[in-house]
Amino acid sequence: MPAVPxxxxxxxxxxxxxxxxxxPAFDPNEVTVIFVLGGPGAGKGTQCAKLVQDYGFVxxxxxxxxxxxxxxAGSQFGAMIKEYITxxxxxxxxxxxxLLENAMRAAMSSEAGEAKxxxxxxxxxxxxxxxxxxxxxxxQMDQAVKFDETVCPSSLVLFLVCPEAILQERLLERxxxxxxxxxxxxxxxxxxxxxxxxxxxxxxxxxxxxxxVDIDSAKSIDEVYEDIKRGIAPVVSSSS
Ligand code: C5P
Ligand code: MG
Numbered sequence: 001m002p003a004v005p006x007x008x009x010x011x012x013x014x015x016x017x018x019x020x021x022x023x024p025a026f027d028p029n030e031v032t033v034i035f036v037l038g039g040p041g042a043g044k045g046t047q048c049a050k051l052v053q054d055y056g057f058v059x060x061x062x063x064x065x066x067x068x069x070x071x072x073a074g075s076q077f078g079a080m081i082k083e084y085i086t087x088x089x090x091x092x093x094x095x096x097x098x099l100l101e102n103a104m105r106a107a108m109s110s111e112a113g114e115a116k117x118x119x120x121x122x123x124x125x126x127x128x129x130x131x132x133x134x135x136x137x138x139x140q141m142d143q144a145v146k147f148d149e150t151v152c153p154s155s156l157v158l159f160l161v162c163p164e165a166i167l168q169e170r171l172l173e174r175x176x177x178x179x180x181x182x183x184x185x186x187x188x189x190x191x192x193x194x195x196x197x198x199x200x201x202x203x204x205x206x207x208x209x210x211x212x213v214d215i216d217s218a219k220s221i222d223e224v225y226e227d228i229k230r231g232i233a234p235v236v237s238s239s240s
Contacts, residue, residue: 034132043224047160047221062137067081082181158228158231
């Protein structure tokens, strides 16, 4: 196993505020965060893409951000990320949280820029309200606690529930064309194991906070999406 970095290095730009006593980097009044969780192959990415189209969410997939960082020329984390992903293990949270926070900040500043260009500067003080779908995160309790404390508490957790046999079938099918290092039988088994033992406690943690909406994702893509639209309605209408 590669050495776990104790802290992010200068390669990834530092977050604005992360001291123990600081408040989250983003104000929950200005930012709506929905976590999208579920086993590998549950359809998180597919459903997020539909929500982006219909609601203008910014979709941030932790797995996609990690794969992009892995592929980035010169990344000092590339080899480490590849090993964790192939083993189905959770990458040390410092790396993933920083990638997410940087992506949120980039989305918000490009939005602010667009608003100004459109002549809306009088109504835009600093950063405008923004909705984020954070897909495949948090996957481990330390990530959940740290993100809530230092980045932004989530408004809602969509939990896509699906039997393992169906997930396995979907992942093996996807593996024929995905080119992913972890869509093979050996990695899939490890990912299921991590999901049950490491990620389910996160769902239980948010369930105790009353934030979890369970979605049966064994159904067809369109049926799942209808259920999701109903599930997010309270959060979307109150923040629009
Ligand atoms: O979500 P996705 O299936 O794309 O994630 C692929 C892999 O990325 C996971 O199995 C894990 O190794 C890594 N990952 C992580 N922490 C996250 C999300 C993904 O370590 N929060
Ligand atoms: Mg995904």
